[in-house]
Amino acid sequence: MQPACPRARGTAPRPLRRAHWGLLLLAPLASAGNLQVAPILLEFSDGVQAQALWLENNGDQPLHAQVRVQHWTQSDAADVLEPSQMLLARPAIVQIGPGQRQLVRVLRPAPVPTGDPQEQAYRLLVDELPAPHVKPNQGLNFLLRYSIPAFVLPAGASPRELGSKAATDTSGLHARWQLDPGLLTLTVHNTGAQRVRLSQLRWLPENGPPIELTPGLLGYVLAGQHMQWTLPLPHPFPLTGTLQARLNDAAIPQPLRSADL
Template sequence: MRAPCLRRPSRASDGHGLLLATLFACASGCTAGNLQVAPIVLEFSENQQANALWLQNSADHPINAQIRVQQWSQTTASDQLEPSQVLRASPAIVQIPPGQRQLVRIVRPMPMATAPAQYEQAYRVWVDELPEISGPQPAGLQFQLRYSIPVFVLPSGAQTREQIGKVPLDTSSLQASWQVSADTLILDVRNTGNQRVRLSELGWTADNGTTIPLQRGLLGYVLAGQRMQWKLPLATCLPLPGHPLARLNDAPVAQILPPAAR
């Protein structure tokens, strides 16, 4: 039986499940506490062997950090991370002096494949602040920061996001389906294109013309040739029938997610 209404996500929902002390996309670089990381997204063009990641320490004491790279997939309609040697961080552990910044290179040590990749390859660079193990320890609860930086190796002939610009996305490669189960909106999006799609500012547009925001900020990515599912707790009713919409790849306006054929 079809539910008579949808409910808006409650404020307790983060919509993604990867928060904890992890910081995702910021405006031009990630900043929290004394450790700052930039840029927030890395892209490797077809023949590019290395990329630069900058770590900056704004504290009055040294900061130690570890940098790791993991392969990122969505083969189960959820984010899956596995160790990878395709990309490596150099150096992998750093100490940043007070007020200084450190260059970390994300490199491709292996020879590039002779056959062009059909789909964009996705990875995440994890930057973990390491606890200080010497000297007096401050009282109270202490937090170590963790940053998660998306990294994409572009398929042959693809343009970077900076080259494409912020324009409405051709949504022909997207197939969305959604359903309501109890107090949960389940949104499933398949991406048949060869590059990722970033979704933010999720909303709901009813057939009567009403548009209601569902989640502010980043919802997440649907990687190339894969599908992703989100479960959003709902709190208030939304009018039916209607369709979800979102900003895609930071386009200036939200776009309706095209429904999958039934």
């Protein structure tokens, strides 16, 4: 889970271009976070034209929410989101009563092109909307935002999230890293047909125990794209070693293949 992403009522949202995305982004709320969303990831395989997204209100007042679809790519080592009609959220704006749930159907209006070798990535941005009875001058209030990954799989591919916990094929994943005083710069290029999620990054020195660098999620590298992260290093840090990460839902960390990108 990524750090909080607050958005004040009455202000324009920040540009949707970030270096790191988690499965879920939460903003701290005066209302104690009454909007809940499930599931936290969607996949569309062959023949699947719709998926269910559930929005739940755990509070004691009605709430309003909006679901927007963004095409997700990676450029200049950053995530880029752009509005898209390739997936549709119906209904896109909802009112949910206290203790109630609302079904939002996420639709894929067109089948996957048979010649498309790579999966397409999207983000479903679920925003809590300002309550109509609260005036802007009644103080600063923060609204929830969830960012839900959604993937349209290439023809013939199996859903990755329902697969086994076996080791991920790393033949299409190539990494390069640079060690500077106090910093590690890691670039990962994914030439495969599906995304790779990296977490639990650690450094394996030639001598000594592993050094944990990111205990949780590091981020995604989308199919056919690359990402870069700069991470602080503890001091002292052994300069000779290699990197491991947990890839997707593999049970154990795997070495990152070092290559010139």
